[in-house]
Amino acid sequence: MKLQIHSIGNSYSEQAIDLILTIQQKEFNVPLTIHDQPDLLQIESFYKEAGGNFWGAFIDGELVGTIALVKFDERAGAIRKMFVKKEFRGKELNIAQELLDVLISFCRENGIDDLYLGTITVLKAAQRFYERNDFEKIEKEKLPAQFPLMGSDDIFYHSNTTL
Template sequence: MIVSALHDADSAQVINLILPIQQLEFGVPISLEGQPDLVNIDGFYYRDGGGFWGVETDGRLVGTIALKVSEGPIATIRKMFVAKEYRGKELGIATVLLEVLLARCRELGIRDVYLGTVELLKAAHRFYERNGFERIAVEALPESFPRMVPDNVFYHLKLL
């Protein structure tokens, strides 16, 4: 398992991982056009100090996570996806990705981390809750939160 930073040159691999999970596996009504960040990784994530990371195994991108830094400073987790056959505690890919992202948050002095997801992704909810995230109402999100259209469940983590 190799964890590395992903950039614009990796967009095709990122899209090939994320879109089928969103559209085919979970039926989330979102297209590539609704996610311009996937073709502008450097401009959208790195510009303000965030990042985009991936896990590769056997020469294949199998997981991603992105950090969007906003005013406050606050951070938003985006694009956390793991290919179906690589999910679970045994491999721990999601945990590794989250640890990389939270380490970057600590480097930046970020204390508040938010994320949005969809009601349908119950396993994701359990993962976030096991890792200290608390479910919050949409009204509790900061103004600068970059909300995705299908998101209807929101979480917050207070870093110490």
Template sequence: MPDYIIRPIYNDQQDEIVDLIIHIQQQEFNIPVTLNDQPDLLDIEKNYHAGGGNFWGAFKGDELVGTIALIDIGHHAGTIRKMFVKDGHRGTGLAQQLLDTLLHYSREKQITDLYLGTSAVLKAAHRFYERNGFVLTDINEFPTYFPRMPVDTMFYWLEIG
């Protein structure tokens, strides 16, 4: 397995974050989403770190090759966002390392419920979440404080201990 460094990242790496995520969304999966649809990416520190969440980057050397983020939504709950792994690094265990980093942090913060929304076209992501115990859940069963993204059409929940 390649050696990756996973660490919190901040606004000073915004351009790299945006380039990675937008490329994967638009070029690889043809998801009709733009940067304007994701204003959270324009201020990582305000939208993720300031509220008790976090935003992690995975690096191979100096190159950003993956991301995952957590928004602390209160009520001992969190929302997973921006989980992306660059082509060429998928299937290496990196996605699992990113998720494990987020789960460890969530437990430290006494978060017991994790929620996420995703696009129907991201089939490998669905399998990954289900392998990790996430349950496909109707959005109407999610709490009202879950911050839904308009592009998301499938929703998963995980209770963690």
């Protein structure tokens, strides 16, 4: 099992939607549909044209994880769509960490100093993961005005990529 991470575009929309909705709806009972996240149907225009990116983690050709960056300011971005299929999570494969590392490298190469993200209370493992990676919990009021808020998010984090 060899992990490969690379930037993906609209040709992967269907696989990404399948992966993400399955985790949101079936695993965590978060009532989001594709209508709540139309960005997944337009990966290239939503993420890439503004200077962000969207990555997929593949094992033997199967999409098993995603992470995306929305660049919303000259030097700031928001992490979105961080998901790893249940059976591929954990320390052995370390997919979430690899995905985050790729995104942070991209930020450093492209002058994005500040990273923000929103998550939801039920995603405890995600919160621990971000905290282990030096993300600090911040109040919603501390988010930059341009931060692309997702309606379901109720916990927010910030990290400086230059550290």
